[in-house]
Amino acid sequence: MKPRLSHNLSIKCFLSTSILAAPALFTGVLPAPAYAQCVSTAGTVAIPANGATVTCAANTTSTARIGDSSTTATVNLEDGALLDTSGGGTKAVWLNNATVTLGTNAQINSGAEYAIHTANGGTITLGNGAQVNSASGSIFSLAGNLDVTLGENAQINAGNIGIGGLGTTNITLGVGSKIHSTGIFGIYNKYSANITLQDNTEVQGSNFGVRSTVGPIDMTMVSGSKIIATGGAGTGIWASTSADTITISGYVKGGAQSVFLWSGDDILTLNTGAELVGDINGSFGTDTTNLLGTGAEDDNFLNFETLNMNGQEWTLSGTSTFGTANINNGILRNNGAITADAIVSASAAFGGTGNTIGNVTNSGTIKPGASIGTQTITGNYVQNAGGALDVEYSAAAVDLLNITGTANLSGTLNLSDLSGGIASGTTYTVLQATGGVAGAFTSVNSSVFINPVVTTNANNVQVTLNRIAIETAAQTSSEQSIAQALDQAFATNPAAYASIDQILNSAADTTSASNLLASQSGIIQSSSVSAGLNALNQNTSIAMGRVQAPASGNTPLASIAPAAGGSDDEENIIETRKNSGVFWAQVTGGGGKINGDRQARATAYQTTGIAAGAETDIDSGAKIGVFGAFAVSNSEIERLTDTATTLTHQAGLYAGKRYGPFNLSASASAAWLEFETARPTTAGLASADFSGLGGFAQFEALYNRPIENLNISPFIGASGALLHHKSYQEQGAGVLNLSIDDSTTKKLASEIGAASAATIDTTDQSWVPFETLTPSMRLSWQHEFLDQSAQTQARFASAPAIAFQSQGAKEDRDSMKIQLDLNAAGSNAQYNTNYYISYNGRIASDAQDHAFTTGLRLNW
Structure with missing residues (x-):
């Protein structure tokens, strides 16, 4: 039993x-049991049977070797377990085929023997922070398939071989993991291998970081990974004799060579983040280098048959050999020497200061120099119809395409000014060919202010740069004023104003140039002043509405509508305004536009604000009050991104008196204004904060003419305004900053029109929550006696000699004004309250503004 x-x-x-x-x-x-446990005594943990499992418990220490090479087993080191045979000088794990798993921070140590040794492959997994350490080799397999995975921050440290396999090998390094060998190999494999290095990983060996013999290998290095051969004659990656595929976005260093591809038909791909220290040798076979993303290499590419540039931007500065260089996308800069026949595709560019030893066929773009410099072709050059040669120049130098063979030209010549200050008539040589020039450029592109004359000679191409007047791009007289000042300065001493000239020459077309001139003319300052004057007028109109007859929902000194059923004589006019005091407040919002003309571009503004006041009766026919107002105006210019904000702080007096059928009213106020302007430019944001003072006065005389329940009252009036701002200088845009002089803008206008109002008694209408409703209207014609456009006297802060004057768009002197109001009056035992809404508009042939107001009045 x-x-x-x-x-x-x-x-x-x-x-x-x-x-x-x-x-x-x-x-x-x-x-026979199918399991075993590690022990803490020297000796060997025997494997009971193939397929058995050996467990080293968590946080324990074991010193006995596991296995004797003849069996297959699974070995589990739980978290924190230590298997250490370094004292006995034996292997730590010795199996025929092994599945070895190290938990978090588990560790295997051996002495002069391998830490993990298998005869026929296996699967080795290191958990996060786990280690395998050996004075000899850490992990080695004599045959079969060896799969090794390192978790995050796991480590393999060896005195000879970090990981080695004489069969097939698959190795994955997790984030932050390391394989360090102070001996020959970091990784060694004989047959096919798949190797992946993730971020912040590292493989290191003295002679070889990674070494393969028969292969092939498929290797991927992500950005932040490293493979290093520490020996002076070491090689970072030595590939196999088969067709290897190596993709590098990390760092590879060798003492002699970073990469050696040996005899297969290999593919080396360099992506963003790749950095190679040491020559890159294609050796035997048909080898290809692919460039993706962006990067730069100053080591030598040797014995490659093909280079494919498919990235965005790469620079090669070494001495390199490619049979053919296919530049398919982005820009490849050769700042060293490349031996290859280069083919530049339509969407690609080839440039630099180096020497291309071979023929160049250009269907894309050739960009000589690093900025300004010489690109040499030791061979022949063909520029097809779709190709272009980009040439940059300054006052002192010019790009040059130097060809030792022949040049066969077609396509486009593009010219770019890098410095400005070019004297008109300057001639540059942009291409020379020792073997002769055939054909010619079919089109030439340059600055809108340069007229290039291209001369094709027997062995070179020359360009003469003739200046075009900047005034030709001006579309308004304000733009013309600054353009004429610039033309005069450039004609006299172009080098002195080179920085400004270069920015003008960078304009893509005449429209862009006109926009630049418009912005530099200071038109945004003129717009901010116009917005400020409009706010002064708008706030004053609100106050005048308190004493005009009729106006703004603010019932006048006495109702101008006869009492229901009464006559229209003065005694029968309803008295509604015999109050000891009145407080009122209202908010307003609106906007306007001044159309563009030959003088300046169109400007638009939006204004919001609040006004409040208090008043008292002097006698039965007279009233006097005070008011304060605050308004925010935002301005912009047609087809520009220039903006301005104007803050208006205004305070004043208003008064009115009735003399029989006549009503006289007046207002006077002063204001402090704050201005902020911003002009985005190619040199930065030109911004300014400055202040000003303003004043506004208005007078009106009106004749009350009641007709039954309606009143039509003619009136005449006059108004005047003044706004003065201080001088200021912009900041933030370098040579494009403007210095603006102080300026005063004045207005003086007359007005003639008629007002009409009717009062409706609603006391017998229970559904109406007010006692009376009073609609009113004012219609008038206004004539301006002074020039209404704000003027700007400005100069370049960096070049005070370039001074000019500009002004805003000119408005028609005659305009129509319309005002519509609705007043609703109610009362209780103590207070009489009025609510009102109003529309004010001004319409001219070339300008208009509109404002809507709502508010309330309390009488006591």
């Missing part, structure tokens, strides 16, 4: 240690 012990789990765990010590005790009684 078999003992029941074989079916009891707790006893099984006990036997896992005792059976190994005294197996004869139970011979013939129990079946």
Whole structure:
């Protein structure tokens, strides 16, 4: 009868240690166990049977070797477990085929022998922070398929080989993991291998970082990974004799060579982040280098047959050999020497200061120099119809395409000014060909202010740069004023104003040039002044509405509508305004536009604000009050991104008196204004903060003419305004900053028109929550006696000699004004409250503005 012990789990765990010590005790009684545990004594943990599992418990230390090379087993080191055979000088794990898993921070150490050695491959997994350390080799397989995975921050440290396999090998390094060998190999494999290095990983060996023989290998290095050969004659990556594929976005360093591809038909791909230290040798076979993303290499590419540029931007500065260089996309700069026939595709560019030893066929763009410099072709040059040669120039130098063979030309010549200050008539040589020039450029592109004359000679191409007047781009008289000042300065001493000239020459077309001139003319300053004057007028109109007849929902000194059923004589006019005091407040919002003309571009503004005041009766026919107002105006210019904000702080007096059928009203106020302007430019944001003072006065005389329940009252009036701002200088745009002189803008206008109003008694209408409703209207014609456009006297802060004057768009002197109001009056035992809404508009042939107001009045 078999003992029941074989079916009891707790006893099984006990036997896992005792059976190994005294197996004869139970011979013939129990079946061979399929598990074992690590022990803390020297010796060997025998594997009971193929497929058995050996466990090193968490946070324990074991010193016995596992296996004797003949069996297949699974070895688990739980978290924190340590298997250390370094004292006995033996291997730590020695199996035929092994599945070895190290938990988090688990560790295997061996001495002069391999830490993990298999005869026929296996799967080795290192958890996060786990380590395998050996004075010899850490992990090695004699044959079969070896799969090794390192978790985050895992480490393999070896004295000879970090990981080695004589069969096929698959290795993945997790983030932050390391393989360090102070001996020959970091990684060695004989047959095919797949190797992946993730971010912040590192493989290091003395002679080789990675070494393969038969192969092939497929290797991927992400950005931040490293492969290093520490020896002075070492090689970072030594590939196999098969067709290898290596993709690098990391760092590879060798003492002699960073990459050696040996004899296969290999593909090396460099992507953004790739950095190679040491020559890159294609060696034998047909080898290809692909460039993706962006990067730069100053080492030598040797013995390659093909270069494919498919990235965005790469620079090669070494001495390199490619049979053919296909520049398919982006820009490749050769700042060294490349031996290859280069083919530049339509969407690509080829440039630099180096020498291309071979023929160049250009269907894309050739860009000589690093900025300004010489690009040499030791061979022949062909520019097809779709090709272009980009040439940059300054006052002192010019790009040059230097060809030792022949040049066959077609396509486009593009000219770019990098410095400005070019004297008109300057001649440059942009291409020379020792073997002769055939054909010619079919089109030439340059600055809108340069007229290039291209001369094709027997062995060179020359360009004469003739200046075009900047005034030709001006579309208004304000733009013309600054353009004439610039033309005069450039004609006299162009070098002195080179920086300004270069910015003008960078304009893409005449429209862009006109926009630049418009912005530099200071038109945004004129717009901010116009917005400020409009705010002064708008705020004054609100106050005048308190004493005009009728106006703004603010019932006048006395109602101008006869009492229901009464006559239109003065005694029968309803008295509604005999109050000891009145407080009122209202908000307003609106906007306007001044159309563009030959003088300046159109400008638009939007204004919001609040006004409040208090008043008292002097006698039955007279009233006087004070008011304060605050308004925010935002301005912009047609087809520009220039902006201005104007803050208006205004305070004043208003008064009115009735003399029989006549009503006289007047207002006077002063204001402090704050201005902020911003002009985006190619040199930065030109911004300014400055202040000003303003004043506004208005007078009106009106004749009350009641007709039954309606009143039509003619009136005449006059108004005057003044706004003065201080001088200021812009900041933030370098040579394009403007210095603006102080300026005063004045207005003086007359007005003639008629007002009409009617009062509707609603006391007998229970559904109406007011006692009276009073609609009113004012219609008038206004004539301006002075020039209404704001003027700007300005100069370049960096070049005070370039001074000019500009002004805003000119408005028609005659305009129509219209005002519509609705007043609703209610009362209680103590207060009389009025609510009102109003529209004010001014319409001219070339300008208009509109404002809407709402508010309330409390009488007591």
